[in-house]
Amino acid sequence: MLHPILAQKRLFYGFMAGWITLFMGHTLFLSYQYLPFAEALVDAFIYNGVFMILSVALYFPLAYPEDCTSSAFNKKSFLYHAFHHITTGMVTLAIWLGASFFLASQLLSQNTEYLNFARSSLPMRAAFGGILIVLLISMYHFTSFYKHIEEKNTREEQLKKMLKEAELKALKAQLNPHFLFNSLNSISSLTISDPEAAREMLTLLSDFLRYALKRKEETLLPLREEIKNIQRYLEIERVRFGDRLNCEFNMHPDCLNVHVPAMLLQPLYENAIKHGLYESIDPVSIKTNCRSGNHILEISVSNTFDPESTPVKGEGVGLENIRSKLLLFYNRTDLLSIHRENNNFEVKIIIPKSRTK
Amino acid sequence: MKEQSNFSALIIDDEPPARAVVTSFLSQHPYIKIIGECGNGFEALKAIQEQKPDLIFLDVQMPKVSGLELLEVMDENPVVVFSTAYDQYALKAFEMSAVDYLLKPYSQSRFNQAMEKVLNQLHKGEKTDTKKLVQTHSQENQSTLERVVVKTGNKMHVIPVGKIRFIEANEDYVMIYAESSRHLKAQTMRFYETHLNNEQFVRIHRSYIVNVNFVERMEPYDKDTYVAVMNEGQRLKISRTGYRKLKETLNF
Numbered sequence: 055m056l057h058p059i060l061a062q063k064r065l066f067y068g069f070m071a072g073w074i075t076l077f078m079g080h081t082l083f084l085s086y087q088y089l090p091f092a093e094a095l096v097d098a099f100i101y102n103g104v105f106m107i108l109s110v111a112l113y114f115p116l117a118y119p120e121d122c123t124s125s126a127f128n129k130k131s132f133l134y135h136a137f138h139h140i141t142t143g144m145v146t147l148a149i150w151l152g153a154s155f156f157l158a159s160q161l162l163s164q165n166t167e168y169l170n171f172a173r174s175s176l177p178m179r180a181a182f183g184g185i186l187i188v189l190l191i192s193m194y195h196f197t198s199f200y201k202h203i204e205e206k207n208t209r210e211e212q213l214k215k216m217l218k219e220a221e222l223k224a225l226k227a228q229l230n231p232h233f234l235f236n237s238l239n240s241i242s243s244l245t246i247s248d249p250e251a252a253r254e255m256l257t258l259l260s261d262f263l264r265y266a267l268k269r270k271e272e273t274l275l276p277l278r279e280e281i282k283n284i285q286r287y288l289e290i291e292r293v294r295f296g297d298r299l300n301c302e303f304n305m306h307p308d309c310l311n312v313h314v315p316a317m318l319l320q321p322l323y324e325n326a327i328k329h330g331l332y333e334s335i336d337p338v339s340i341k342t343n344c345r346s347g348n349h350i351l352e353i354s355v356s357n358t359f360d361p362e363s364t365p366v367k368g369e370g371v372g373l374e375n376i377r378s379k380l381l382l383f384y385n386r387t388d389l390l391s392i393h394r395e396n397n398n399f400e401v402k403i404i405i406p407k408s409r410t411k
Numbered sequence: 412m413k414e415q416s417n418f419s420a421l422i423i424d425d426e427p428p429a430r431a432v433v434t435s436f437l438s439q440h441p442y443i444k445i446i447g448e449c450g451n452g453f454e455a456l457k458a459i460q461e462q463k464p465d466l467i468f469l470d471v472q473m474p475k476v477s478g479l480e481l482l483e484v485m486d487e488n489p490v491v492v493f494s495t496a497y498d499q500y501a502l503k504a505f506e507m508s509a510v511d512y513l514l515k516p517y518s519q520s521r522f523n524q525a526m527e528k529v530l531n532q533l534h535k536g537e538k539t540d541t542k543k544l545v546q547t548h549s550q551e552n553q554s555t556l557e558r559v560v561v562k563t564g565n566k567m568h569v570i571p572v573g574k575i576r577f578i579e580a581n582e583d584y585v586m587i588y589a590e591s592s593r594h595l596k597a598q599t600m601r602f603y604e605t606h607l608n609n610e611q612f613v614r615i616h617r618s619y620i621v622n623v624n625f626v627e628r629m630e631p632y633d634k635d636t637y638v639a640v641m642n643e644g645q646r647l648k649i650s651r652t653g654y655r656k657l658k659e660t661l662n663f
Binding site (some may be wrong): 239247 | 424
């Protein structure tokens, strides 16, 4: 951990200026009223010098109980912190007085007048020192509090930016012109052969697009809603491709109420369609399994594909999108795993339940 | 429609509803007889070879072999009506080669308009200039080639570029040597030189582009030229510039 005073030049200069002022005040005050100038100078140098070193060191016992700046501030931790600070302050005070007194009396051991003064002035010094320590502690708290707020702000800013990018990407995927125009073409076809089905398909497409547009504000949604939207998407593709697409959902009802980041899974199905269905002549099946553990939800989406077909570009964008979302919400990079074997491609996602409401 | 003869048509699209639109719009054109529908390029090539339609409705985006790749290997020359939902390269190629195309979804009147042109062509015996179209498309599309579609006899094959060993110039054609077969294709060396991944493929000579993964070793040929010995024994001449390029790619 970096010491704030040593790390920041401006703070360091201010700190030094403060001590020089104190040192000069101390000297003038003593030489004016109690001691000859030379002794006052030595006394001020020792007492202020030791205090300065201690004040720099004081930062560490204050900073190390990490949660002292955390916002979760309950009564118990308040008492603990008060106790901790008072003890630290007292110990510092004792060390300061002890060390300074010892050094000064060693240096001026012949001077009985000074020794008498040093002894009699101890309570006064203790009072002064106490006030200074309280000031120092407040200063440290202030700087670390300020720093903490600043860090929090930049982190939040970053999160917001990432979220916005993820949203934009998801939206772009939704408005994938190929998907959109081909779906519209299917509707055009159905208006001739089956107007009823055409209306249904239009509703499906509208609901699907609306879901993507609406989801901007809300960030966590029950899996139930996500799955519902994915089923809309797959239903649209089934109208386009008929029997070539088979879908299977095995979901425990417990899973459906767990909250997950909105539009998290969508890219998986888009990939399955793009790399599986669009590139295969044989039927392709997409299976979704979901099971719920004590602290996690495990979602697996797998699709068959034609191993002979050449890879299409753009692989990875969707998965990257999911990874960044998982990092954003759960601050973990190990939640997504990919398994590829023969003609089966599977992606597993773990959702920690702790973050869910 | 007085003295119009009948023409045969084949509908090629991987989405059944899209084929249904064409079928339905064609009902206003009774002189066109639909002889079949195909869901992919492989079926389509077979049907075209066997039934020789006068007219095909061809979708661009299809699994494994696109509509344009199908054209590359097709010897028959029917009139083609293209359709696509969205493909920027194809659109550009259509425009540049003045070929009519339908943007999905399209209306009956737009379809009729295209049919008017088609009918004109059919009566005059004009063909769609697919060669030019394919060429402009491959020039427009700057992305690296992932696969090459070839034909042996009447079967179409898709060769992933990683399985190409080398390519040899052959007058107006190129001979593509794949792992276990070779295929003649109407394309230029220049095209493959610019469209194949240049970390893997090097033009070592006016007549050769090699996949460096299949080069076994190099041997001196005469004073200062070399030959590349391929893993199946072929010896390919390396020109001086070719040698320099090979050196750059392989870092020796």
